Amino acid sequence: SKCNECDFYDECDKESKVIRLSGAEENVSEPIDSDLGLEKEEQELESFRETVTESGEIEKTTQTPIKKEMKSTAIKVGKQAISTPKTLADKEFVPKDAIGIVIQSEQRGYLLSTEKSNLLSGAIKQEFQRKLYPGQVLITANEKIKEMPSAIVEVKEIKSFPKTLSAPFRKIDMFNILIETSPFMYYENQRYSKVLFPANFSSHYFRLPSKPELMRIMNLFGEGINLGLVTYEMLENELPDMELIYKYPFSFKETGYKGIFVVGSPGKGKTNLLKILINGISQYVGTRDGLPPAVIVLDITGQFGQLNKPTKNATTFDEELWKLMDMKIVNKLKVFKIIYDCGDGTHTLSLNAIDPELISLLFPELPPTSSTNFKRMVKMIFKDYPAVDYENFTNKINEIIRRESNTLNAQVAKAIQGAITNGPVDIFDQGGNVLQIKDILVPGQVSVIQIDHIVDKMPVLLYLLLMINRKKIYENDQTPVIMVLDEAHELFPKSANPGEKEYLRRVSQSLIRIARRGRKKHFGLIFASQQPHDIIPEIIGVFQTKIIMGLEATSGNWIKDTLGREYVTLIFSLGQGYARIWNAELHKGTLVPLFIPKAPNKHEED
Ligand SMILES: Nc1ncnc2c1ncn2[C@@H]1O[C@H](COP(=O)(O)OP(=O)(O)OP(=O)(O)O)[C@@H](O)[C@H]1O
Ligand SMILES: [Mg+2]
Structure with a gap:
């Protein structure tokens, strides 16, 4: 039973405000x-x-x-x-x-x-x-x-x-x-x-x-995704005295869909941690209906294409850890390389895979004052041509503008024209297969969407989000889905020029809305970033779990505000692979110390 006052498992004796004099x-x-x-x-x-x-x-x-x-x-x-x-x-x-x-x-x-x-x-x-x-x-x-x-x-x-x-x-x-x-x-x-x-x-x-005491105090779970070892000790190729595996309680209160934010300075092991998470989540069958989640990786660095290959240069210590933590490499991997400007790749994007209502999000330069008119035009086009391609779409927008030249405000017309000329023309309908929701919404499959070669990456993220959102909201699809984005600060930089800022604000709001709504529909996000203050603050707020790796002095204020003053020097001192996991709801205000082992997958540098 749980205490209402302190939310701990045992009923606490609230009344006993007695001064003890034992001893x-x-x-x-x-x-x-x-x-x-x-x-x-x-x-x-x-x-x-x-x-x-x-x-x-x-x-x-x-x-x-x-x-x-x-x-x-x-x-x-x-x-x-x-x-x-x-x-x-x-x-x-x-x-x-x-x-x-x-x-x-x-x-x-x-x-x-x-x-x-x-x-x-x-x-x-x-x-x-x-x-x-x-x-x-x-x-x-x-x-x-x-x-x-x-x-x-x-x-x-x-x-x-x-x-x-x-x-x-x-x-x-x-x-x-x-x-x-x-x-x-x-x-x-x-x-x-x-x-x-x-x-x-x-x-x-x-x-x-002791181990059971630590589990009680930190409210650690006996079931979940094996993430690392709970330890304060620096491991020097030797297992710690107490082998306590941290299990991320993916299904407890739907934690898996409430977001994980990984933050750490370059080289501290964020990408490695994401790989451990991807391995674990894609093979996790403890979800409500026993289906392993579909994992979608928006790979903007090109580091995730070999998740199904085992590491070659593993040490005996690595192997010992993998065995202890029961770590397995991804067994179902599919790589989708998005074709950019008719270059090489396997897949392209198509406007009719996403909700026409939200197509305006794909056009960064569209000012809010023109978006009502733009949305109206999109609606007209999709009513008559549900399978319109990108080129015809822009032609038809221009046609409508010409047709309405007498009634439409000239400035609005100009803004819409400008926005569509500078839209994501290089990634839509470039030949190849169209990346569709059914390709990536496959339980247990890790879908790596490779876009490291694409300059403007945001439309691809939006495309994926809008596609998933449409399936989940309009078709009420309950397939568990986790979307992973490494180096998230590249897409959501806090410092942007004024023009970009307005667009980022719109995009962030949509992301937050989708993420919040997605929880009930079993859609969760995992973002990693190098510096917490590099990313739009509202975005960080979406993530219930924060995994904090070693950070530098520039992040001092964030650590102070998020965790508390006493943790600042500690976080500065964390070495490669060491982290603290913070989730106010799960661990009762304690900061769980973790050592994250090297992922069993081939690394891009191997
Ligand atoms: N726990 C660990 N034990 C041993 N090696 C590790 C561990 N974690 C990461 N590494 C290694 O350290 C290197 C850097 O790790 P990783 O790429 O994950 O860091 P990162 O935080 O993502 O860095 P960046 O910000 O530059 O992307 C890699 O070669 C990785 O294999
Ligand atoms: Mg990295």
Whole structure:
């Protein structure tokens, strides 16, 4: 069952806003050194007590002065004073799976989940320094008191520990790295709860979550498309300690049709990731009616023509990964090379494959003020000549304009004439077969539409979109379809000249409309782009899932706005193949760390 409040699987105990004092019994009275700047925290605690008391939700026990209950050793680190209970300073107290200890003054502990302070500090064993990353999930636990709630925390910051300050840590010299973490969930009595309450975390240690715990915390799915390994570790030709495969839940709440946006700097592995997705999606039979989706790749770089060929220079590590992740290369591939200006190729486009209502979209220079008249003319033409070719279409438009010269506004006439002369004349009716919807709407088939040799690529994208839209909306076709576009910023650049801008706005709006409507009709989009700010922002909004690979400083603001400030340096540091997957609905606000293996398909550079 799901909690309405926090939308997590277990019903959380919303009511229990009780202040926990567990762990108090092992403490004997010892005054806190007042020189260590803890007084301020004491004051903060007082004010916190008041607010809680006023709300009437506080238990009597919390009124007991903490000083008398707790024993603590205060340690000064820089200007900041932190304190840790003696018991934890004792090595033998630390259980085997501990990677560090919570260092938390009890004052700050009580203040957790108030606005003023919601961080848990800690010290980490040296050997884990390289394995910790911002955003990483850790669990706090208390060895002695099993019924204590565990906090599920996220690493915010890893601070190096100045050597000169190591003296007070002598007894715990195995902990050399300081961390700041922020709790975002509790685990108690086998229940996960997102309702944070003030708690005392002294005597707690940090440990890594187990596989089932990680699956629960990040809400990972047991079914879907194998995308990569959930890991924070840098893999150096060796599998990680914990083999947890990330399964993209394609069918859960129709996630597969809600869009995936892949972003990463050149060379970080976007195209590779798209190949993994294409391999997986085209062979995925977990859709509603058990049909694998038809995958349509608009190949503007020429990198997707060999998806059905296995990689030649695979290492044993690659092979190990493919086996573990059960990766298979595409088994049904069809390449459609669009003929450009009577050059070579296999297919051409035809006006009568798309909805006459939307043909105006194919003409970038058509101003909005002329589009009503243009649409009316298109309607007239298609009524009499449903199989009209491009050349005759333009002739007939000109004919109508001549015929209406007395009534039609001269400027409108001129604009329409200009727009059709500069229309996509080089890709329509160029001989060869007409690319039709039935060629590409084949379940399990990957259709690669090659247009790397075409200068103006947008009409081809629109042609595909309009063709799919027509089939799905007017004929209510339910075949699952996923359309893939690499280097999407080339088609949807944010910076364009004013003339182009207006056209791009129209096209983007249609795309967004089609994408939104398409969800119900099982049509989804996957776009990849090098820089998030290079692409029209409204377009990014269409994609529910974002897979973020390594980015550069110019993307800092976008990372901050989309994910949060603390992830900026992390995203900058991601190496080839590493990603974070963001989907607010799926993973409960956590950012899932992924390693994407090399795709088993032949690469264009092989
Ligand atoms: N996880 C990985 N392990 C090993 N090699 C990888 C991995 N991901 C990608 N590569 C390799 O790195 C190179 C660059 O990858 P890819 O072309 O996917 O990057 P990209 O982000 O698409 O770059 P660009 O922006 O230039 O298109 C390729 O040779 C690819 O095979
Ligand atoms: Mg690429």
